[in-house]
Amino acid sequence: MTQQSPAQHVEPDTAAAVALTQELVRLRTVNARDAVEIEAPAARVVESVMRGFGWDVSVQEVAPGRPNVVGVITGTSAGRTLMFEGHTDVVTEGDPAAWSFDPFSGDIVDGRLLGRGSADMKAGVAAMIHAARAVELGGFRGRIIVGALCDEEEMMIGATAFAASPLAAGVDGVIVCEPEEGEICAISKGAMRVRIGVLGKMAHGAMPQHGRNPIPAVGRILLGLQELGEQIAAGLGSHEYLGEFYLTPTVVQAGTIEQINVIPAVASIAVDIRSIPGADHGAVVHLIRRLTEQITDEAGLGSKIEVLVDRPVVDTPHGAPVVAALAAAHLDITGQQPVFGGVPGTTDGTILSRDAGLSTVVYGPGGKWIAHQVDEFVAVSQIEEATRVYARAAQLFLAEET
DSSP, rough: OOOOOSSSOOOHHHHHHHHHHHHHHHHOOOOOOOSSSSSHHHHHHHHHHHHHHHHHEEEEEEEETTEEEEEEEESOOOEEEEEEEEEEOOOOOOOGGSSSOOOOOOOOOOOOESSSIIIIIIIHHHHHHHHHHHHHHHHOOOOEEEEESOTTTTHHHHHHHHTTTTHHOOOOEEOOOOOOTEEEEEEEEEEEEEEEEEEOOOEEETTTGGSSHHHHHHHHHHHHHHHHHHHHHHHHBBTTTTOEEEEEEEEEEEEEETTTEEOOOOEEEEEEEOOTTOOOHHHHHHHHHHHHHHHHHHTTTTEEEEEEEEOEEHHHOOTTTHHHHHHHHHHHSSSSSSEEEEEOOOOOHHHHHHOOOEEEEEESSTTTTTTSTTOOOOEEEHHHHHHHHHHHHHHHHHHHHO
């Protein structure tokens, strides 16, 4: 790397990053479809912090009550543009009685900051904001974009909107601040969500001969999907960082419990597919369609296949500048050689890569497997460490000659 030292080193305010994490966790920004507003309370806090630093801040309401907050910091001279990215929505806490503490407490107990969204990913959002502030105070060239986006946990409309914006065109590298427990994840699984509709004919339960019941066909399709998933996984093998291909039925719907005496006209299966390099998404959908049509044709039924989500595998080379800067920063701050891994799900980085062609890498505080579980927490020490690593990575990335 050809590097120029920043004007001075400014230690990030890690205490402020921890306090901001607490403040954000205490806001229930659950991604629920019936909510009047979701991310807005957290977005207002983030916007206030960014404006308090004097950053150029834009707020885009991607959907009602669902804003993206983007802060831009301009350096002393022209250079690269680095983006830090995180999301402000969280998944449901489920049954609060299943938790051993208040799901939105934000309290710190025995070095752990507790609550839904603490790891996924309000700690990452707080860390990236205060890391960017430290780099700004130390002096740098180029630009830093700090994006706190909406709707990562569902359709990623926030990332989609940012990818289509003029700002995205100038970004040279993105650090997605999702919880990976210190692993540098330059590769992420692809994902598809597919809905299979089985079309029958409604009839009275006492006179099934007058209808065509889709439910028995659903049972056969479920068995076929299991076998299909196993066959595809066996053909692809296990990936070094991502593990195996998964094809998982997640939702089955047919009729209503209030109408036990009615044969439903339609039954459906939702399928969650997680792919690895070598998996052809189009070919997978073709196999699902062929399986479904074979079974429904034999039963005298119709069928409909819908691809609801199609996100590719993201594979950024380890030698890409943003990955190399992050790896060097991890070594500088922790004193340990970086460990490379893979993201088992998809992140906003998937959309930024797919739609805007951006070079992305995922790295952040919190356990990789704690997300979406009860008793979610993040270690305070990991928030502090990630804030320092982000700041150092930005210094290295922005100091390098383009």
